[in-house]
Amino acid sequence: MRTSLGLLAFIGFTLFLLAAMISLRPFGEPPHREMDDWFITHAQIEASANNVVTSIVFDYRGFDTLGEATVLFTAVSGVLMVLRRHKKEVKG
C-alpha cells in the first residue's frame, strides 16, 4: 500500500516536473526585458556603480538586503543564545 502510494506520488511529481521543464522559456529570452534594460543603462548614472549586481542589491532592492542582514543577525543571536552556558567563558 505504502509502496504503491509512493510510486504514484513519484510518477505524478516527475510528470509535473517534466511538464514544467517543457514549458520553460528558451535561455536568454525573458518575458519582460524592460526592467533589465533599465538597470543596465541607468546603473552608472543613478547608482554610480560599474557592478550592476551591487547596484541592484544595495540600491534598487536595498530593502531585500536589509532583510538578509536581519536573517544573519538572527542566526548569530540564536547560536549565541542556544550555546551560552556560563556568562564568563562565552563572549561574542
Add this chain to the structure above:
Amino acid sequence: MTTTIIKTTTKILTPLILVFGSYIILHGHLTPGGGFQGGAVFASGLALLIVANKYETIKTLFEKVPLSVFESIGALGFLGMACLGFAGYTFFKNVIANSGFPIFGGKTPVGINPGYLNTGGTLSYMNIFVGIKVLAGLTSIVLIFFLIMRRERDEW
C-alpha cells in the same frame, strides 16, 4: 588540531586571505563580490587563525575584540546610510552618487571605463558596513563553536 603543517600553512595563507577579503569588500561596486562575500572570505581567514592556535591564546586575544560591537556598528551604519535617502528622496536612495562628495562621491563615466575606486556613493559605504557585520557575525559563530567544543572536552 595544531600540527606544524596547519601552523605553517596558516602563517602563509592568512594574510593573503585577509587582504583578499578586504579587497572584495572595498571594490564591491567595481568587481564581482561585495559586502557579504568579502565578509565571508575575511571570516574564513579568521576561522583558519582560530583553528590553528591554542585555546588560551584565542581566548585571551578575542576577549579584547568586541565582535558584538562590530556587528551593531555594521547594522546601524547600514540603516543610517539607507536613512540618508530621507534628505529629500526615499529610503535607500543613493544620495552621494555622482555628487562630488570627497569620499566615494566621484563621477562615474558612462560606458566602458577602467573602474575608479572613488565612486559608488552610498553603495561603497554599505558594502563596508555589511562586510564588517558579516565578518563579525560569522567569526563569532566559529569562535563560539570552538570555545564550546574545547570546553566540553575539558569538562568530560
